[in-house]
Amino acid sequence: MNNSRWVEITGPDGGVFSGYLSLPPTGKGPGIVLVQEIFGVNAHIRAVADQFAMDGFVVLAPDVFWRQQARVELGYDEAGFTRGRALKAGLDFTQTVGDLSAAASTLRRLPELTGKVAVVGYCMGGLLSYLLAASGNVDAAVCYYGAGIDGYLDQAAHIKCPMLFHFGEQDTLIPPAAVKAVSKAFAQKADAWVQTYPGVDHGFNCWARPMYNQTAAALARGRTLEFLSIYL
Numbered sequence: 001m002n003n004s005r006w007v008e009i010t011g012p013d014g015g016v017f018s019g020y021l022s023l024p025p026t027g028k029g030p031g032i033v034l035v036q037e038i039f040g041v042n043a044h045i046r047a048v049a050d051q052f053a054m055d056g057f058v059v060l061a062p063d064v065f066w067r068q069q070a071r072v073e074l075g076y077d078e079a080g081f082t083r084g085r086a087l088k089a090g091l092d093f094t095q096t097v098g099d100l101s102a103a104a105s106t107l108r109r110l111p112e113l114t115g116k117v118a119v120v121g122y123c124m125g126g127l128l129s130y131l132l133a134a135s136g137n138v139d140a141a142v143c144y145y146g147a148g149i150d151g152y153l154d155q156a157a158h159i160k161c162p163m164l165f166h167f168g169e170q171d172t173l174i175p176p177a178a179v180k181a182v183s184k185a186f187a188q189k190a191d192a193w194v195q196t197y198p199g200v201d202h203g204f205n206c207w208a209r210p211m212y213n214q215t216a217a218a219l220a221r222g223r224t225l226e227f228l229s230i231y232l
Contacts, residue, residue, distance in 0.1 A: 003027075003053060004046070009062055009106045012098040017066035019103055020046050022053035023112055030115035030232040031107040033100060033138065034061040035125030037206070038084030040072035044208045045122075052120070055225060057232075058112045062103040064096060064128070076209050088124055093131065100128060101137040116232045118142065120224065122205060126165075127152070134158040140231040142224050145171055145202050150178035153185045162191035162231045166220045168200040168213075191231075195223060 003023040008016050020041050023029075032052055036045045041061045049059040065072045065087045072087065074080035104117050116139035121129030126146025133141035134155035142164045143149065149165075163186060167179045179196060186192035197204065197220065201211040205220060 009103050011102050017063050019060045019062035020049055022049040022059045024053045024056045028112050028114045029056045029058050031113050031117035032057045032059045033104050033119045034059050035121030035128050036064055037123040038088045039074040039080055042073045060103055060107045097131045097135050100132045101135055104137045118228055118232055133161055144205055147173045150181040156185045164227045165194045167196050168204050169196050169198045171202040173202045
């Protein structure tokens, strides 16, 4: 896309890292911090950023692994999974949420931004999006199959923004008990939704993976766009 470029983000400790910025056709719009899977800001995540940009959003996908290796770009093969898992294991999640918060602040300062900022994340990014929502620096959050959220439900009380969760019912990484725990934690919040998709596995939104499911991906995307259009 001609409307995309890499930009610099200054972290809370002064370290500088990059993010992939994709602008809408009009050049302006509300913002999305798009949080990667374990595979880096790869071709798929950049395409997802461009997709949201075509819907009118100013999208910034920060390089989450920059403290270990800048601009990692992995494929969905065994080598990619092995490297991605190692990089995830090396993350300091508190530090990373600080970096994502800095990305949200960078987005808010852009002249192209009009309106509020949401976070949308996939897999590892789904968990990080949840934690960023708990930090209070975004106006809405969408978490696609965020494995491990059930281990951080003590953070739910800190979340004041609207939330949307997407889970596959056949997710091999997220057991049904975890989805139930998340649903229970947010049951009393009027602006939080937990959506489940029957017959689909983890990663159903990623067209580069064998578990991609067009029907579930389209339905989740429609719900995400409706959610963002209401709260941004």
